[in-house]
Amino acid sequence: MPQRENQDVQDNIPGIAPTPLPQSAAKQPLPVAKAVDAQSVLKRLQSELMALMMSGDPGISAFPEGDNIFCWKGTITGSKDTVYEGMVYKLSLSFPNDYPFKPPKVKFETSCFHPNVDVYGNICLDILQDKWSSAYDVRTILLSIQSLLGEPNNDSPLNTQAAALWSNQEEYRKMVEKLYKPAQQS
Amino acid sequence: MHDSKANDSSVSANARDFAKKRRVNRSAKLKQCKLDARREQWLSQVKGNSCKVTPMASPPTSSSPPVSMPRPQSCLHDSDMVFPAHIPISNSSGNTPKVGCCLNNSVSRGGSTRSCSLSASDGEEEGGRGEDNVALDDWEAVADALSAYKVNDGCHPSHDTGGTFVESHVPPAPVNDPCVQSTMKPEATRTIPRAWRPDDVFRPQSLPNLYKHQSFPTNMERHFGAKVWSHPVILSAPSSCPICYEDLDPTDSSFLPCDCGFRLCLFCHKRILEADCRCPGCRKQYSPVEGEKMDMSGVAPLIPFQLSRSCSMSSRS
Numbered sequence: 062m063p064q065r066e067n068q069d070v071q072d073n074i075p076g077i078a079p080t081p082l083p084q085s086a087a088k089q090p091l092p093v094a095k096a097v098d099a100q101s102v103l104k105r106l107q108s109e110l111m112a113l114m115m116s117g118d119p120g121i122s123a124f125p126e127g128d129n130i131f132c133w134k135g136t137i138t139g140s141k142d143t144v145y146e147g148m149v150y151k152l153s154l155s156f157p158n159d160y161p162f163k164p165p166k167v168k169f170e171t172s173c174f175h176p177n178v179d180v181y182g183n184i185c186l187d188i189l190q191d192k193w194s195s196a197y198d199v200r201t202i203l204l205s206i207q208s209l210l211g212e213p214n215n216d217s218p219l220n221t222q223a224a225a226l227w228s229n230q231e232e233y234r235k236m237v238e239k240l241y242k243p244a245q246q247s
Numbered sequence: 248m249h250d251s252k253a254n255d256s257s258v259s260a261n262a263r264d265f266a267k268k269r270r271v272n273r274s275a276k277l278k279q280c281k282l283d284a285r286r287e288q289w290l291s292q293v294k295g296n297s298c299k300v301t302p303m304a305s306p307p308t309s310s311s312p313p314v315s316m317p318r319p320q321s322c323l324h325d326s327d328m329v330f331p332a333h334i335p336i337s338n339s340s341g342n343t344p345k346v347g348c349c350l351n352n353s354v355s356r357g358g359s360t361r362s363c364s365l366s367a368s369d370g371e372e373e374g375g376r377g378e379d380n381v382a383l384d385d386w387e388a389v390a391d392a393l394s395a396y397k398v399n400d401g402c403h404p405s406h407d408t409g410g411t412f413v414e415s416h417v418p419p420a421p422v423n424d425p426c427v428q429s430t431m432k433p434e435a436t437r438t439i440p441r442a443w444r445p446d447d448v449f450r451p452q453s454l455p456n457l458y459k460h461q462s463f464p465t466n467m468e469r470h471f472g473a474k475v476w477s478h479p480v481i482l483s484a485p486s487s488c489p490i491c492y493e494d495l496d497p498t499d500s501s502f503l504p505c506d507c508g509f510r511l512c513l514f515c516h517k518r519i520l521e522a523d524c525r526c527p528g529c530r531k532q533y534s535p536v537e538g539e540k541m542d543m544s545g546v547a548p549l550i551p552f553q554l555s556r557s558c559s560m561s562s563r564s
Contacts, residue, residue: 101491108492161490161515162522195490195519196509196527 102160106130109198121203123154131156134170135203143211144234148241152182152206154199164193167202174240176213176224184209185219488512490527504533 107130113123123135133154139145151170157163167189169182177185188197188205218224226233487494488511499512509528511519516533519525524533 101493105490105492162518192530194525194527194530195515 098159102156102158103130105161106156109200112198113200116200118200118204120207121200123152123199123203126153131158131160133199135167135199137203137207137210140207140211144230144237145210148237149243150210152203154202161195161198164189164197165199165202167206172240172242173210174220174223174237175210176215176218176220176227177209178223179219183219185214185217488515490515490518505529505531507531 106125110123110125110130120138120140121135123133126132126134133156135152135154137150137152139148139150149171150173152167153170154165154167156165167184167186169178169184171182172180173182179185184206186205186209188194189202213224213227215224215227223233223236226236488499489509490511491514493512493514495510495512500510502513502516503510504516505526505528507526507529509526511527519527520533525531526533
């Protein structure tokens with residue numbers, strides 16, 4: 062029921078996704094130039110991948126998963142001098158077919174004890190939702206999430222326990238370590 | 248809707264063809280210039296007294312792509328912060344139009360200026376050859392030729408220093424002025440080779456600089472040259488659209504849809520107009536003009552003189 066753009070997008074992927082979903086053309090009244098779109102998304106993602114690999118930003122990385130350039134796996138290392146220091150978190154990024162115009166879906170794959178991350182790994186970050194701008198890219202997303210780790214927004218927590226504990230950094234760190242499960246698969 | 252999209256793509260294809268053709272032309276002229284330069288180098292070596300000039304006169308043809316370009320690091324720490332870059336841009340919005348201007352000029356003027364500067368160089372060279380044939384020991388002529396070179400050399404670095412500025416800052420117009428020659432800055436000389444060689448892709452443009460630099464709009468070169476590798480978002484006039492990463496053609500480059508100075512190509516702009524209609528750079532709504540296609544009127548109040556090109560497309564400005 063929710064006319065969510067991501068849903069539309071999934072349906073519109075024209076064969077580039079390895080699992081071509083049945084096209085429900087009725088949803089989006091813009092059957093125009095889909096191939097062109099896909100091409101441009103492809104180009105953009107490839108360029109981003111290139112830029113990301115060239116940039117060598119410390120603590121973040123991402124790479125397409127398998128053959129599908131619309132699904133990436135990323136990693137974020139907790140910044141120094143934060144309670145997340147030394148932790149390595151895996152994320153998944155899935156890009157919609159109208160990607161730069163719509164944000165990718167980003168989730169933690171590794172469970173992450175954080176006020177703005179729920180138990181399923183969903184991230185509450187404005188730039189991944191209403192504050193998205195098509196000029197953001199994977200790199201800025203990952204950097205933003207990395208800085209979100211150290212600077213949570215405790216006012217609108219998904220994980221209230223984490224938000225409550227944040228004031229006690231020592232206990233918090235223990236919690237982070239206790240709940241941290243290094244990615245065993247995927 | 249469908250039609251317009253199709254037209255768009257065909258237009259873009261045409262534009263790309265056109266650009267390619269232009270590039271070919273340019274490279275041909277460039278070759279000519281190189282030949283000239285080499286001949287002159289040879290001449291001057293024959294004279295045996297102008298070694299100091301020759302390195303300038305013959306830009307090395309080896310393409311040594313830069314290993315490391317300055318890469319502005321944007322640190323997006325604050326989730327609220329969109330683009331730190333849009334601040335400097337908007338601050339210098341009084342200046343930015345110049346870029347567009349120069350772009351336009353370069354397109355329309357490029358041929359003529361190049362040819363005349365070429366002819367000038369030919370003249371120089373003729374002088375050199377004359378010496379060669381007629382009076383080998385005509386030191387006055389040699390000195391003249393040398394000073395002619397020096398003037399060019401002096402001019403060149405003064406542009407280069409411009410090139411090494413922060414990109415978002417467009418230095419005031421005098422750079423374009425031929426009279427810069429007279430006010431050449433000696434201290435700038437040292438950075439010559441590094442400032443231009445790096446941009447491999449656009450280096451051809453800088454090769455003939457010795458001859459045509461005075462008249463060629465340097466802003467364009469600088470922006471095109473320096474922008475290639477850097478993070479597009481940071482810079483005021485990227486060479487490619489920060490949204491789709493396609494190259495910006497001159498029309499796109501002179502297209503400034505938002506006060507914040509965020510540039511993007513017309514296609515992406517159109518896409519955004521069809522969707523949430525907010526500028527990716529500042530998230531503000533684009534000025535609500537319903538005539539969507541080529542709506543340049545949002546630009547008009549800010550930079551009226553930039554519209555030499557766009558006026559023809561939109562009658563409303």
